[in-house]
Amino acid sequence: xxxxxxxxxxxxxxxxxxxxYPERWIAAGVILVLAAMFVHMLVTNDAxxxxxxxxxxxxxxxxxxxxxxxxxxxxxxxxxxxxxxxLAVMRLSGNPVLVSVSWLYTWFFRGVPRLVLAVLxxxxxxxxxxxxxxxxxxxxxxxxLGMEGDARFxxxxxxxxxxxxxxxxxxxSLSEGAYMAEIIRAGLQSVDKGQTEAxxxxxxxxGRVLRRITxxxxxxxxxxxxxxxxxxxxxxxxxLAYVPVTIELFYQLQAIGARxxxxxxxxxxxxxxxxxxTSVLMVGQYFIERRFxxxxxxxxxxxxxxxxxx
Amino acid sequence: xxxxxxxxxxxxxxxGTGPPVDALVVAENVHKSFGRLEVLKGIDLxxxxxxxxxxxxxxxxxxxxxxxxxxxLEKLTAGRLWVNGDLMGYRQKRGRLYELRDNExxxxxxDIGMVFQRFNLFPHLSAxxxxxxxxxxxxxxxxxxxTARAVELLERVGLPDKADAYPDQLSGGQQQRVxxxxxxxxxxxxxxxxxxxxxLDPELVGEVLDVMRDLAEGGxxxxxxxxxxxxxxxxxxxxxxxDDGMVVESGTPAEVLSAPRxxxxxxxxxxxx
Ligand SMILES: Nc1ncnc2c1ncn2[C@@H]1O[C@H](COP(=O)(O)OP(=O)(O)OP(=O)(O)O)[C@@H](O)[C@H]1O
Ligand SMILES: [Mg+2]
Numbered sequence: 001x002x003x004x005x006x007x008x009x010x011x012x013x014x015x016x017x018x019x020x021y022p023e024r025w026i027a028a029g030v031i032l033v034l035a036a037m038f039v040h041m042l043v044t045n046d047a048x049x050x051x052x053x054x055x056x057x058x059x060x061x062x063x064x065x066x067x068x069x070x071x072x073x074x075x076x077x078x079x080x081x082x083x084x085x086x087l088a089v090m091r092l093s094g095n096p097v098l099v100s101v102s103w104l105y106t107w108f109f110r111g112v113p114r115l116v117l118a119v120l121x122x123x124x125x126x127x128x129x130x131x132x133x134x135x136x137x138x139x140x141x142x143x144x145l146g147m148e149g150d151a152r153f154x155x156x157x158x159x160x161x162x163x164x165x166x167x168x169x170x171x172x173s174l175s176e177g178a179y180m181a182e183i184i185r186a187g188l189q190s191v192d193k194g195q196t197e198a199x200x201x202x203x204x205x206x207g208r209v210l211r212r213i214t215x216x217x218x219x220x221x222x223x224x225x226x227x228x229x230x231x232x233x234x235x236x237x238x239x240l241a242y243v244p245v246t247i248e249l250f251y252q253l254q255a256i257g258a259r260x261x262x263x264x265x266x267x268x269x270x271x272x273x274x275x276x277x278t279s280v281l282m283v284g285q286y287f288i289e290r291r292f293x294x295x296x297x298x299x300x301x302x303x304x305x306x307x308x309x310x
Numbered sequence: 311x312x313x314x315x316x317x318x319x320x321x322x323x324x325x326g327t328g329p330p331v332d333a334l335v336v337a338e339n340v341h342k343s344f345g346r347l348e349v350l351k352g353i354d355l356x357x358x359x360x361x362x363x364x365x366x367x368x369x370x371x372x373x374x375x376x377x378x379x380x381x382x383l384e385k386l387t388a389g390r391l392w393v394n395g396d397l398m399g400y401r402q403k404r405g406r407l408y409e410l411r412d413n414e415x416x417x418x419x420x421d422i423g424m425v426f427q428r429f430n431l432f433p434h435l436s437a438x439x440x441x442x443x444x445x446x447x448x449x450x451x452x453x454x455x456x457t458a459r460a461v462e463l464l465e466r467v468g469l470p471d472k473a474d475a476y477p478d479q480l481s482g483g484q485q486q487r488v489x490x491x492x493x494x495x496x497x498x499x500x501x502x503x504x505x506x507x508x509x510l511d512p513e514l515v516g517e518v519l520d521v522m523r524d525l526a527e528g529g530x531x532x533x534x535x536x537x538x539x540x541x542x543x544x545x546x547x548x549x550x551x552x553d554d555g556m557v558v559e560s561g562t563p564a565e566v567l568s569a570p571r572x573x574x575x576x577x578x579x580x581x582x583x
Contacts, residue, residue, distance in 0.1 A: 198430035198489075201381055202444035202496060203420025205413045212447055216434050292434075 053265035056256050057272070065249035066273060072169055072237045072248070073277075077230050079173035084180025089210065091185055102181065109178035114171070115239050121171040122164060122243035131156050165247070168240040176233060183225045187218030219292040227285035231278050238270075249273060329392035334359045334500055334531050335380060341388035342375055342555075349375045351555040352389070357500075362532045364542035364563065367552035368578055373535040374427075376552070377502050380533065381422045382415055393422060394499055420448055423493030427505040429485040431477040437464060437488045438473040441495045449496070456495070463491040467521050483514030487521055494525075501525065503534040539583055543567055551575045 042048060056062065090102040109117070134152030142151060191214050199209040241251040250270055257266030329336040335357035342350040349372045357363050365373050378384040379391060382399040391398045396418055401408045410418070432440050441460035445451040451459075464473055467487035477485055486506055493501060503522065507515040519541050526532060526545045536542060542549055542563050549563040551572070559566055559575045567583070570576045 192430075194426060194428055194430040195432065197383055198424070198426060198432070199444075200383060200416070201419055201422070201424035202492070203416045203418075203448045204444065205416040208416075208447055212443065213432055217432075 047264045048268065049262055049265045052260075052262050053269050056260075056262075056266065057269040059256070061247070061252045062249065062256070062269075062273075065247060065252040066277070068165070068240075068245070068247050069234065069237045069249040070277065072165070072172065072240060073230065073234045073281075076169055076172040076176055076237075077226075077233055079169075080176025080180045080229070080233075081184075081226070083173065083177030084182075084184045085215070087177060087181035088184040088188060091181065092188060106178045106181055109175045110182075112175075114175050114236055115242060117171040117175055118168055118239045118243050121167040124167060129157070164243045164245040165240070168243040168245050168248075171243075172233065172236060172239075176229065179229060180226070183222055183229070184218065187220075187222035188214055190221045191217045216292070223285070223289050223292060227282070230281055230285070234277055234281065235274060238274075328395060329390075329397075331356055333357055334361075334394060335533065336392040337376075337380075337389070338391070339389040340376065340379055340386055340391055342372070342379060342384055343387045349555050350379070350387075353552075353555075353557055355550065355557065355560075357531060357533060359499075359531055360529050361547045362526045362530075362534065362545055363548045363550060364546040365533065365535045365550045365552055366537065366539070366542065366578070366582075367558075371552045372555040373552055374504050377424075377504050377533065377535055380500075380502055381419050381424055383424075393418070416448070420444070420496055421498050421500070423496060423498035423501040425486070425489050425493055425501070425503045425506045427508050429477070429482070429489045429509070431485055431489055431492070433477050435476075436473065437469065437475050437477070437480070437491075440477070440488055441492045444492070445495050460491070460495060463494055464488070466494075466524075467491045468517065481514060482510045483517045486510065486518045490518075490521055490525075499531065501530055501532045503532065503536070505535050505537065507536070507538060537582060539567065539579075551578065553578070 087102045087105060090098040091106075093099065112120075132152045133154035134150065138151035142149070195213055195217065196209055199213040200206075204212065237248065238250040240248040241254070245251065246255075253266045253270045253273075257263040330338065333356040335355065337353050337355040340350055340353040341348070353376055355363075365376070367373050375384060379386055380393065380398070382391075385399060398418060399410055399415055401410055401414075431437075432443065435443060438457065438460050441463055442453065442456040445456040445459070446453055461470070461473060464470055467490055469484060469487055469491075472480060472484060472488070475484075477488070480488065490506075506522070507518050510518065515538070519538065522532070522534070522541070523545050534541075534546070546563045548560060549566040550560040551558050551566060551570075551574075553574050559570060559572045566575065567579065570579055
């Protein structure tokens with residue numbers, strides 16, 4: 001609005017010389033040379049043995065390993081999310097017993113490395129020969145009441161129940177539950193208190209408020225980190241090899257590598273498989289995010305850094 | 311003397327199970343403390359069926375807290391509150407007071423509509439979804455029926471073409487009208503309004519007050535916390551002035567607004583009128 005020195009009104013189009021950035025060109029040149037060297041190495045170094053890799057990457061046990069890896073990822077995430085919801089609700093319940101149990105659970109399963117958990121669960125059979133379902137402490141109170149026999153209804157051999165795969169899956173799911181609990185807790189806490197009050201004022205019970213109002217809104221905050229968790233889980237299924245689960249993808253690839261002395265091609269194959277599955281998962285995440293953002297129009301970029309308002 | 315109601319405990323209560331008077335809302339010596347801060351210091355009020363009661367008072371005087379006590383969003387520290395003959399939040403049996411379970415309190419609340427200052431629409435649901443949610447989920451009304459009724463209600467609040475809009479696509483006034491429709495969808499016998507126009511731009515206040523006026527003319531019982539003295543004077547049957555957690559003065563709007571008897575009422579009115 002200043003009125004000082006108004007220059008003559010110009011109507012010419014702007015034809016200024018743009019600013020040059022020579023340093024950007026130098027940087028780009030260096031990067032291109034490095035990239036060329038890398039590609040050259042990929043092609044010329046015999047250790048890669050591409051034909052061998054291509055031959056074995058799709059062999060039958062490897063493909064089955066991919067399915068095992070995928071199923072372990074999906075199953076442990078599903079169990080982990082359900083467990084996470086339960087733990088998060090317990091944590092926010094205000095009941096001191098539930099709060100402490102949830103806290104202890106999270107403390108333990110976040111504190112112990114997944115690799116250790118996987119091996120630990122693989123060796124649980126040492127602890128118990130059989131898994132039995134029945135009333136607790138029956139050997140004490142039945143004797144005390146003068147009764148014979150036991151109060152166990154169902155019994156199964158631990159080695160059968162906890163095959164390598166089940167044990168590994170259990171380790172991964174329980175560990176995931178602890179992480180998901182924190183993510184879901186943050187999501188639930190991000191929902192405005194007014195939402196709960198409005199829903200309660202309409203006569204919705206607590207459970208219904210959680211299912212219909214709070215959780216769906218928490219999803220927006222929960223989904224992106226859950227996508228991260230899923231991808232991390234996909235990669236952590238490689239830990240199943242240490243339970244050991246021999247049908248798992250990484251175990252199979254390594255086994256082929258060790259047997260044929262073609263270690264490196266099989267490691268590259270592992271990278272490629274994990275990258276491929278991760279990419280598929282990312283596409284899935286994109287659609288799930290869209291599903292839980294109805295009415296959120298305009299691009300994410302516009303919402304975060306501003307832009308033309310529609 | 312007031313009996314203290316403590317969380318999770320069974321309390322001795324006076325005999326008799328019904329409210330002492332026949333009115334839709336009966337508040338008897340309602341106290342509420344947050345920790346050591348006493349916000350309500352013994353409120354006695356009756357709201358008759360079909361009455362529109364406006365509550366005014368300075369900020370922090372406990373108006374919202376009292377409103378939230380009516381539908382038990384806040385637990386009373388002492389006193390009793392009945393809506394439609396039901397003791398809110400408790401069951402009285404053989405002279406003792408038992409806390410109601412969550413779903414029993416929810417059932418009591420479903421008969422009381424509430425409209426908030428900040429609208430509190432559900433952002434993940436469309437306007438229609440907001441209005442049908444509670445009838446479908448709580449009352450188990452078939453979805454088709456609930457939808458037809460919601461369309462009617464949205465028409466009634468002047469938003470026939472906004473059924474598919476999401477809250478963030480609506481203006482403040484429109485959001486508040488959807489919020490009113492949402493509360494009405496439960497066919498409540500009482501409507502609570504907590505400063506429904508305070509968060510609105512001045513030019514949007516009128517459209518919300520119009521809807522409330524229609525509602526009052528239709529015979530709805532309403533308790534309205536408001537700073538809109540014009541609305542209180544025209545639509546209100548009674549006016550309550552609250553200050554510092556107590557009812558200082560009450561009467562018809564004309565009496566209280568034109569001839570306030572209390573110094574505190576006078577001081578407050580001279581600031582807002
Ligand atoms: N959940 C709470 N915890 C602690 N203090 C609270 C809580 N809710 C309200 N208060 C306090 O109670 C007092 C009364 O609050 P209330 O919201 O009922 O006032 P109000 O009359 O509605 O005021 P306003 O006109 O500003 O809305 C205030 O001092 C407030 O700080
Ligand atoms: Mg208030």
